[in-house]
Amino acid sequence: MKNILYTKLIRPKSKDIVHRNKNIKDKLMSISENKLTIVKGGPAVGKSTLISSYIGEQNNYMWLSLDENSDDLSYFWTYLLNGLKENIEDLNFYIDIINPLVKREDIFELVSSLINELIYKEELFIVLDDFHYIENEFLLETIEYFICNSSYNIHFILISRREINIYLGDILMKGGIVDIGGEDFYLSLDETEEFIKNSSKKIISDELIKEIYLNTEGWIGAIKLLLTILDANKTIKNLPKNNKLFIDYMNKEIINSLSKEEIDFLVKTSPLNYIDPSIYEYIASKNGFEIIGKLIERNMLIITIDEDKKIFRYHNILRQYLIELFNKYPVKIKNEIIENLTRFLINEKNYDEAISIFINWNVYDKALKIIENNADKIVSIKVVNEFPLQYYRKSIDLTFISIFFNYLNLDYERCYTIINSLGNEINNECLKAVKIFDILAGNGSRSDLDTEFISEIDSNLNILTKIIYYLLYSYALCIRGEYIKALDMMNIIKRYNKELNNSYVDIICQYNKLGLLEEIGKLNQSEAGYGELCKLISNKNYRYCFEIFRNVGLPGIYIKKLEDQKAEDLLIEAVRILNEFNGRAAFGLIEKNIEYNLAEVKYIQGNIVECERLVNKIIQNCEDNSSYIEALVLKIILLSSENKIKEDEYNKFINLYEKIYMKSNYYSRIEITYGIVLYNLKRYKESLDVFNRVILICRKNGIGYSLVCCLLWKVILLNKLNSDNIKECINILKEAMFYSRDEDILFPYYNNRKYLKDIIRKFKLQLLNDHNNKEFIKKLINLMDIKDESEVLSPREIEVLESLIAGLSNKEIGEKLFISISTVKTHIINIYSKLGVKNRVEAVNEGRKLIY
Numbered sequence: 110m111k112n113i114l115y116t117k118l119i120r121p122k123s124k125d126i127v128h129r130n131k132n133i134k135d136k137l138m139s140i141s142e143n144k145l146t147i148v149k150g151g152p153a154v155g156k157s158t159l160i161s162s163y164i165g166e167q168n169n170y171m172w173l174s175l176d177e178n179s180d181d182l183s184y185f186w187t188y189l190l191n192g193l194k195e196n197i198e199d200l201n202f203y204i205d206i207i208n209p210l211v212k213r214e215d216i217f218e219l220v221s222s223l224i225n226e227l228i229y230k231e232e233l234f235i236v237l238d239d240f241h242y243i244e245n246e247f248l249l250e251t252i253e254y255f256i257c258n259s260s261y262n263i264h265f266i267l268i269s270r271r272e273i274n275i276y277l278g279d280i281l282m283k284g285g286i287v288d289i290g291g292e293d294f295y296l297s298l299d300e301t302e303e304f305i306k307n308s309s310k311k312i313i314s315d316e317l318i319k320e321i322y323l324n325t326e327g328w329i330g331a332i333k334l335l336l337t338i339l340d341a342n343k344t345i346k347n348l349p350k351n352n353k354l355f356i357d358y359m360n361k362e363i364i365n366s367l368s369k370e371e372i373d374f375l376v377k378t379s380p381l382n383y384i385d386p387s388i389y390e391y392i393a394s395k396n397g398f399e400i401i402g403k404l405i406e407r408n409m410l411i412i413t414i415d416e417d418k419k420i421f422r423y424h425n426i427l428r429q430y431l432i433e434l435f436n437k438y439p440v441k442i443k444n445e446i447i448e449n450l451t452r453f454l455i456n457e458k459n460y461d462e463a464i465s466i467f468i469n470w471n472v473y474d475k476a477l478k479i480i481e482n483n484a485d486k487i488v489s490i491k492v493v494n495e496f497p498l499q500y501y502r503k504s505i506d507l508t509f510i511s512i513f514f515n516y517l518n519l520d521y522e523r524c525y526t527i528i529n530s531l532g533n534e535i536n537n538e539c540l541k542a543v544k545i546f547d548i549l550a551g552n553g554s555r556s557d558l559d560t561e562f563i564s565e566i567d568s569n570l571n572i573l574t575k576i577i578y579y580l581l582y583s584y585a586l587c588i589r590g591e592y593i594k595a596l597d598m599m600n601i602i603k604r605y606n607k608e609l610n611n612s613y614v615d616i617i618c619q620y621n622k623l624g625l626l627e628e629i630g631k632l633n634q635s636e637a638g639y640g641e642l643c644k645l646i647s648n649k650n651y652r653y654c655f656e657i658f659r660n661v662g663l664p665g666i667y668i669k670k671l672e673d674q675k676a677e678d679l680l681i682e683a684v685r686i687l688n689e690f691n692g693r694a695a696f697g698l699i700e701k702n703i704e705y706n707l708a709e710v711k712y713i714q715g716n717i718v719e720c721e722r723l724v725n726k727i728i729q730n731c732e733d734n735s736s737y738i739e740a741l742v743l744k745i746i747l748l749s750s751e752n753k754i755k756e757d758e759y760n761k762f763i764n765l766y767e768k769i770y771m772k773s774n775y776y777s778r779i780e781i782t783y784g785i786v787l788y789n790l791k792r793y794k795e796s797l798d799v800f801n802r803v804i805l806i807c808r809k810n811g812i813g814y815s816l817v818c819c820l821l822w823k824v825i826l827l828n829k830l831n832s833d834n835i836k837e838c839i840n841i842l843k844e845a846m847f848y849s850r851d852e853d854i855l856f857p858y859y860n861n862r863k864y865l866k867d868i869i870r871k872f873k874l875q876l877l878n879d880h881n882n883k884e885f886i887k888k889l890i891n892l893m894d895i896k897d898e899s900e901v902l903s904p905r906e907i908e909v910l911e912s913l914i915a916g917l918s919n920k921e922i923g924e925k926l927f928i929s930i931s932t933v934k935t936h937i938i939n940i941y942s943k944l945g946v947k948n949r950v951e952a953v954n955e956g957r958k959l960i961y
Contacts, residue, residue: 112458112486116383116420118192120161120172120236121412133293137163141232143285145256146266147273150291153330153410153426156268157238159294164266169196170234175242176382178465182216182248182518183207184489189235190223196233197226205613218657220255228260240269247518249275256280296327304329309336330426337363337409360430363409374400375423376438377446379431380466383414384421391449447472455479461488468495481506484571485609490514494523498530505567506574512546513577542578545585572608579605583621590777592629593811596622616642620658624665630813632666632852639663657686661699664706669814671855671892673713680707701727701736705743712747713859721753738765742782749789750863759786781818788826797826813848818857820845825864835945838868839875846876850885858889866893871945874955902943902959909936910956913949 140146140163148156164170171192179185186207194200206219227233243249253275256265267273277286296304301322305313313321325331364372377392378384389397401421405411410424423431435443447470454463460483467476473496480493484506493511501508508527515523524546531543566578583598599622606614619642626635639659660683667676683703704727711720724747728740741762745754766783773780780803787796800819807816824841827834848854858865869876869889876882889895902910905926912922919933926933941947944955 112460113188113191113488114383114459114462115191116414116422117174117176117188118172119174119414119420120164120170121157121174121238121414121422122161122416133159133289136287136289136293139287140234140264140266143287144259144261144264145277145280145285146264146287146289148266148268148289149270149272150289150294151270151330153328153333153424154291154294155329156289156294158329159289160236160238160266160268164234164236167232167234169231170236171196172236173238175237175239177242178461178489178492179239179242180245180248181489181491182245182251184461184491185243185248186216186219186251187488193223193227193235197223202612205611216251217254220251221258224255224259227263232262232264234264234266236266236268238268240267240273241271244274253280294329296322296329296332298322298327301325301327301332304332305336308333311336333410334360334363334426337366337407357430360427363427364430364434367404370395371400371404372434375404375427376431376434378450379423379428379435380447380450380469382422382462382465384423386419386421388450388453391453392446443470444472451475458486460486461492464492468492473497473500477504477507480504480510481571484510484573498527501527501530502532506571508543509574509577509581510571512543513581516546542581542585545581572605575605576602576609576614587625588777590806590812590815591810592625596625596629599625620662624662627662627666627669628814629811630817630848630852630854632669632814632854636663636666639666657683657699660686661702661706664710668706668709668713669856670853671713671859673710676706677710680710701731708743708747709856713856717748717751717753720747724748738762738769738779741765742778745782745785746778746860749785750861754789759790762786778815781815781822784819784822788822788829793826793829797823797830800826813852814854814857817845817848817854821857821861821865824868825861828864828868835872839872842869842872842876843879843882846879846882846885850882855888855892859892862893866895869893870895874944874958877958902940906936906940906943909933910940910952910959913937913940914953914956 136146137159148160150156161172164172171189173188173192175185179188187204190197190200190203190207197203203219203223206215237243243252256275257279259265280286298319302315302318305318305321321332321335325335364375367375373393374389374395374397378388378397381388384401386397386401389395389400398419401411405413405421410427412422412424414420414422422428435446438446447466451463451466454460454466460479464476464479464487467473467479476492477496477500480487481504484490490510491514493507493514496507496511501511508531512524512527515521515527528543528546566575570578579598579602583595583602586592586595586598599618602618603615606618619638623635623638623642626632626638639662643659660679664676664679664683667673667679680703683699687700687703704723708720708723708727711717711723724740724744728737728744731737731740741758744758745762748754762782763786766779766786770777770779770783780799784796784799784803787793787799800823804816804819804823806812807819820841824838824845827838827841849858869886873886873890873895876886905928908926909922912925917925919930919937922928922933923930937949937952940952940956944952944959946952946955
């Protein structure tokens with residue numbers, strides 16, 4: 110579980126009591142009638158105070174105080190989910206989903222499940238304070254999706270100094286918006302008087318109050334600053350009117366009014382976002398509680414976060430000035446303070462805050478040490494991007510975690526920058542593996558696949574690094590076509606995940622395993638695995654997160670079994686789910702898989718026109734990127750036997766293959782497609798060489814499904830080349846059926862039925878010698894509309910065959926049937942050909958099977 114700073118989730122308390130004007134009261138009253146409230150205004154105008162006072166009167170609310178670390182997908186959603194933990198069923202699982210090992214698009218599925226859970230809850234107010242810190246476009250997109258699609262019992266309040274960077278049109282249509290602007294916060298003279306009397310114990314004359322009002326123009330922040338330094342009946346003269354100048358002036362006045370001890374306390378604790386006064390014992394061996402108590406009594410800009418646990422924070426106006434003073438300390442003193450502050454934070458397991466302080470003051474070596482020891486416990490992983498490039502060569506942990514984090518967030522440019530910073534000669538064997546990221550990001554060479562992976566990496570590395578390394582290893586193995594080894598990697602990842610204890614990683618590993626089982630031809634085991642996994646999550650509210658994976662994964666199995674209706678039903682449901690995400694770019698890969706499978710379904714259903722339309726659409730959409738050759742593969746496999754491939758498309762494929770893939774020693778569907786292209790270009794011997802090579806690779810790596818495809822093509826080619834090695838052809842077909850029959854692999858037979866129909870009819874009887882093939886051959890006969898041999902033989906040929914079985918000679922057969930001996934011989938030759946036999950004995954044996 111991540112170590113979060115719970116103080117961010119506490120509503121700040123304020124003793125300021127102000128009776129607002131009618132306009133702002135009306136706006137507060139309408140918050141519960143609208144989906145979104147935007148509270149916007151400059152610093153210290155009372156935005157948070159206003160909403161804190163309002164929210165304190167509600168029964169069910171969540172408050173999240175944002176800061177500069179919050180502009181991070183994992184960080185933001187980790188805190189939001191912790192704030193909502195009383196409203197959701199399984200917090201740990203949600204937190205697991207947003208860990209740094211998960212692709213960023215998965216966050217939308219998390220949000221959808223969260224929305225579904227909150228539908229049935231009571232009215233809930235979600236407050237996001239200091240929302241101006243959120244600038245990341247993708248994070249804003251997820252927040253917009255959450256707000257826009259949440260039910261009407263959820264009310265969002267965003268407090269910001271600047272304009273909100275989310276599209277408000279859809280939200281306005283679905284639930285309405287309340288806008289509280291900066292002008293609403295400025296006090297009238299009467300309100301200023303009331304505010305001063307409620308906020309200060311000082312006796313201040315009406316004349317001075319009026320003077321304060323005229324100088325501050327009703328700005329609450331300025332009034333607070335004045336009250337901090339004001340003595341009774343003191344006049345105000347020559348105050349700057351500019352906000353920044355006024356703030357700087359007042360900060361100096363405030364500091365000058367304090368004791369040396371009070372200044373020391375404030376400045377030395379200013380690097381902290383939240384102040385636990387006990388930390389002052391680490392810094393100066395003094396009682397911080399007494400000092401902060403006195404400061405609060407003097408109306409300093411100090412906000413009480415938790416009265417019971419005595420946690421405070423400085424108002425941003427004050428803190429910025431204090432940090433300026435802190436930075437003026439000599440380097441040695443400054444470093445000592447930072448060391449003491451971070452030691453306290455690390456003891457409290459507040460690793461994010463400690464790293465933030467180290468990085469803000471350029472103490473990178475110590476920040477790196479925290480990453481290496483505690484990366485799995487850090488909430489804001491984006492901090493790994495804050496290091497100078499030379500530090501990535503120093504740390505395997507930093508390199509792997511940073512590149513993987515940026516890869517999952519689609520920031521490939523940052524990945525390349527880090528990889529390039531490592532240099533061309535990476536000495537560490539483990540670091541060499543990062544080159545695989547180039548391939549995953551579509552920018553690498555297939556020669557990088559030759560990287561030798563270490564089976565057991567350094568046990569001292571962070572658990573996150575270990576899991577990332579083995580995930581990377583498994584990806585490389587999949588690209589190589591080494592699916593059995595990739596399955597072993599899934600087991601290793603699950604073993605390491607026992608330490609990380611991330612349920613999402615376990616489930617994703619299981620899904621990956623099912624996909625690998627499909628690739629190696631274990632369709633039944635894969636299908637059963639989907640069933641077990643669906644049962645496992647069926648009673649969970651987060652099951653929605655996995656429906657689309659099931660709906661995209663299972664159709665591949667059904668297509669291979671020619672169960673087109675089952676596949677189509679799931680794909681239609683997957684499209685429906687995908688449409689709910691409004692076609693977001695992050696889901697492009699899932700959308701592409703759906704389109705591929707739908708094209709295959711239409712092909713199976715015989716709707717070639719629709720299949721061709723879908724395939725051409727896919728090709729058109731990826732003509733300028735690395736997916737183009739995969740789209741060509743799909744078209745060639747599905748439509749080459751339908752004569753729907755243009756010569757130009759064959760040539761484009763060959764050029765791409767010879768440029769990128771020809772020297773590869775690994776299997777992929779692209780190699781199989783190359784063999785098909787050569788066949789269609791009548792380069793039969795070259796095609797046979799390709800399939801022979803791929804067959805060896807498939808046998809070596811246990812790739813059962815592709816082995817079936819290649820074996821069938823080898824038989825087709827041997828038949829085309831008029832091979833007289835009947836025994837070899839029969840053995841190849843028997844091997845293909847051995848891998849096909851129990852798993853019900855039918856698609857390769859259907860796909861090549863144009864070429865296989867006569868071949869299977871020719872060798873049917875020999876194939877039936879293996880009784881295990883009987884039911885499977887029946888399926889193929891129906892699939893290819895192969896006539897039964899007894900129907901193929903003419904009535905006269907059946908009579909001749911029966912006579913042969915009875916042991917009659919040619920002369921005796923002629924006399925019995927009243928035909929000439931030459932006619933008998935002609936019938937026998939036809940029988941040999943149709944039964945696929947060479948002599949009389951074989952004909953008798955096959956005839957007994959056929960007739961009796």
